[in-house]
Amino acid sequence: MQKLHKVCWIAGIEYRKWLTLKNILILLFSILFLGEYVFSDMLRVAQMTGLQINYLEPMALVMSFEFYVLVIPLIITVVLSGFPDKSAGNIFVVVRMGRMTWLLGEILFGILAGATCLLVFFAASFVWGLGSVQYSNQWSPFMTEIYDKFPEVFAQNDRLFLESGTMAHGTPIRVTLICVGLLLLYFVMMIQVLCLFRFLGRQKTGLMINIAITVFGAVAVSFMENIKWYLPMTHAIFGEHFDKFFAEPIVPLPYSAVYFLVLNGVLLAVNMRLAKRCMIADGKW
Amino acid sequence: MIQIENLSLTIGKAEILKDINLKLESGKIHGLIGRNGSGKTMLMKCICGFVHPTAGTIQIDGKYVGKDMDFPEDMGVIIETPEFISYMSGFQNLKLLAKGRKRIGDKEICEVMETVNLQPQSRLHVKKYSLGMRQRLGIAQAIMEHPKLLVLDEPLSSLDEEGVRDVRKILLGMKQLGVTIILSSHNAEDINVLCDDVYRLQKGCLAK
Numbered sequence: 001m002q003k004l005h006k007v008c009w010i011a012g013i014e015y016r017k018w019l020t021l022k023n024i025l026i027l028l029f030s031i032l033f034l035g036e037y038v039f040s041d042m043l044r045v046a047q048m049t050g051l052q053i054n055y056l057e058p059m060a061l062v063m064s065f066e067f068y069v070l071v072i073p074l075i076i077t078v079v080l081s082g083f084p085d086k087s088a089g090n091i092f093v094v095v096r097m098g099r100m101t102w103l104l105g106e107i108l109f110g111i112l113a114g115a116t117c118l119l120v121f122f123a124a125s126f127v128w129g130l131g132s133v134q135y136s137n138q139w140s141p142f143m144t145e146i147y148d149k150f151p152e153v154f155a156q157n158d159r160l161f162l163e164s165g166t167m168a169h170g171t172p173i174r175v176t177l178i179c180v181g182l183l184l185l186y187f188v189m190m191i192q193v194l195c196l197f198r199f200l201g202r203q204k205t206g207l208m209i210n211i212a213i214t215v216f217g218a219v220a221v222s223f224m225e226n227i228k229w230y231l232p233m234t235h236a237i238f239g240e241h242f243d244k245f246f247a248e249p250i251v252p253l254p255y256s257a258v259y260f261l262v263l264n265g266v267l268l269a270v271n272m273r274l275a276k277r278c279m280i281a282d283g284k285w
Numbered sequence: 286m287i288q289i290e291n292l293s294l295t296i297g298k299a300e301i302l303k304d305i306n307l308k309l310e311s312g313k314i315h316g317l318i319g320r321n322g323s324g325k326t327m328l329m330k331c332i333c334g335f336v337h338p339t340a341g342t343i344q345i346d347g348k349y350v351g352k353d354m355d356f357p358e359d360m361g362v363i364i365e366t367p368e369f370i371s372y373m374s375g376f377q378n379l380k381l382l383a384k385g386r387k388r389i390g391d392k393e394i395c396e397v398m399e400t401v402n403l404q405p406q407s408r409l410h411v412k413k414y415s416l417g418m419r420q421r422l423g424i425a426q427a428i429m430e431h432p433k434l435l436v437l438d439e440p441l442s443s444l445d446e447e448g449v450r451d452v453r454k455i456l457l458g459m460k461q462l463g464v465t466i467i468l469s470s471h472n473a474e475d476i477n478v479l480c481d482d483v484y485r486l487q488k489g490c491l492a493k
Contacts, residue, residue: 009385016370016381087368091335092426095362096385098355276355280335281364 006097010105013093014085015112023079027117030075031124038062039128042160046132046142049150054140055133056172057162058125063179064166064239065159070218072121073233076114076187077210082203083110083194086280094280103195103275107268110191111184118180137171165242169249178253179238185260186236190214192267199274235259286311287332287434287465292341294327294489301327302338303489309467309482311346311433314460316480317469323486325469326364329436332467333362345434361432363440367423371412375422376405379429388430397429398422402451416443424452428459435459437468441475453478 018024039058046053062068084106086094094102134140143162146154154161166175190210197206217233221240228234235256242249287309294302302324309315317325330336332343334356343350345357369378379394395405401421414422420443427435435456441449456466456479470476476483485492 006385013370013381016373020371090368091333091362091364092367092382093385094335095333095356095360096382100355277337279330279337281330281333 003101006101007104007108010093010097010102011108011112014106014109017085018079018109018113021079021082023081026075026078027120030071031121034062034068034071034121035124035128038068038160039125041157042142043129043132045153045157045160049142049146049153051142051145051149052134052140053129053132053142054138054172055126055129055135056176057140057143058129059122060166060172060176060179061160061162062121062125063183064162064175064237067159067218069183069233069237070214072117072183073186073190073214073236074211076117077190077194077207077214079117080110080113080191080194081207083191084198086198086278091281099275099278099280100272103271106195107188107191110194111188114184114187114191118183137173139167139172143167163239163242163244165244165247166239168247169242175238182236182238182256182260185257185264186232188264189232189260189267192264192271195271196267196274199271199278201279232260232263286344286346287467288344289332290342290344292328292331292338292343294324294331294336295339301489302331305341305491307484307491309465311465312460312463313481314456314466314468314479316476316483317467317486318471318473318476318483319469319486324489325486326438328486329364329438329467329469333357333360333364333436335364357434359430359433360436361427361430361434362436363420363423363427364436364438367419367426369411369419369422372410374408374410375403375414375418375425376407378411378422379426382426383429386430394429397425400428400455401425402448417445417448420444421448421452424455428455433464435464435466435468437466439469439471441470441472449475 038061042053042058062072097105144167146161169175170178193210193213194206197203197209213231214233217231220228220231221234221237229251234240241251241253241256289305289307292302292305305328317328319325327336331338332350334350334354337351348354350357370381373381376394376398379398380391383389383394398405401424403418403421403425411419411422420440424440427437441452444452453475460466468479
């Protein structure tokens with residue numbers, strides 16, 4: 001219990017500091033991007049067709065569509081670019097705890113920061129759709145009836161619609177929660193990659209590797225069928241677990257959970273080893 | 286007692302510290318002097334457990350740093366420029382730090398802030414603090430939990446004359462209480478007034 005308190009204490013301090021960083025402003029730009037490119041277009045098409053959208057569908061789309069899902073991890077990588085802070089300015093925090101407690105606190109902070117970014121995107125999607133969305137736990141006519149009623153509109157705007165494979169396997173709330181869970185597992189992996197390279201004194205390499213894993217993963221999802229399930233990005237996309245037309249399961253969701261648990265477990269073990277020996281207050285080096 | 290044996294530190298190709306042997310008695314103020322880049326700060330970081338030496342050991346009261354403990358227990362430290370949460374007051378920052386160990390309460394925080402001549406009631410955010418005020422706050426965080434060991438890297442830099450006088454008084458008072466203090470300074474007067482022992486570092490080597 002005492003240890004948990006200390007881990008939460010470190011995460012709390014880091015979180016407070018993170019809120020004042022300038023690179024958090026990139027969240028605003030990404031909201032504008034998603035708002036203009038996804039949310040506004042969805043609302044425009046909904047208005048044009050007279051079909052209402054469910055309040056969860058814009059974010060479910062962003063978290064489960066292979067191209068959009070790229071945006072959030074890249075934003076997280078940028079907003080956590082200085083992670084974890086082991087500079088001399090942070091030694092007041094580090095010195096009050098052991099190295100392991102500090103590492104766990106930093107990882108918890110990373111998860112909190114990732115969850116905050118998701119919450120901000122959720123809030124933005126709610127604000128965007130205020131007054132013109134339906135609040136229920138059923139997929140909307142916009143998603144389920146558009147193909148039958150307005151096939152031309154569907155063909156022109158197919159990037160704005162969830163795939164049947166996504167909708168056939170749960171209600172909007174269930175699908176959204178699973179999407180959030182998978183993305184958080186992906187964030188934990190990214191956070192640990194940042195940690196690992198920071199401990200090795202290669203902070204920029206960590207950033208580049210995270211960007212490469214995310215971008216390559218997103219490309220592989222569309223174009224590299226034979227290797228895509230080796231990559232974490234595929235496991236983080238809910239829709240990829242099901243066939244796009246027949247909605248048959250391709251890879252069961254628990255497999256992806258196990259994949260991330262093993263990957264994150266290995267990374268945590270390596271990070272714990274490195275944290276024991278890494279240099280703290282390393283501004284000069 | 287701090288015992289440093291055959292301590293060497295190499296980073297990349299640079300030899301930062303070379304075969305340092307040192308015994309620092311408890312309850313004294315030990316000064317480290319030397320030119321920029323002589324290895325003072327790195328030696329302090331090794332003592333604090335922030336940097337692991339390439340060779341050699343550091344024992345504090347019989348326990349090895351980096352082996353028996355991550356960092357020396359009951360240690361207060363300032364190395365380089367202290368950073369605080371900018372949108373909080375000095376008191377709020379110290380209160381937040383104190384929550385980690387849960388050893389002291391608001392009363393002690395107020396007392397320590399008054400000791401370093403900062404006003405605990407002030408709502409002024411740290412981002413509006415002068416460099417000297419930040420340094421005082423840094424000293425306050427280092428001493429607030431009554432440490433047995435204080436490691437201070439140039440604690441008197443960026444303080445005005447009155448501030449220097451105050452901090453000297455605080456450090457001498459802590460020495461009376463049995464606290465071991467290791468401090469570095471470029472100011473010969475500070476070293477002369479405060480230190481019981483002085484060690485000079487030259488290109489990573491020790492010369493008393």
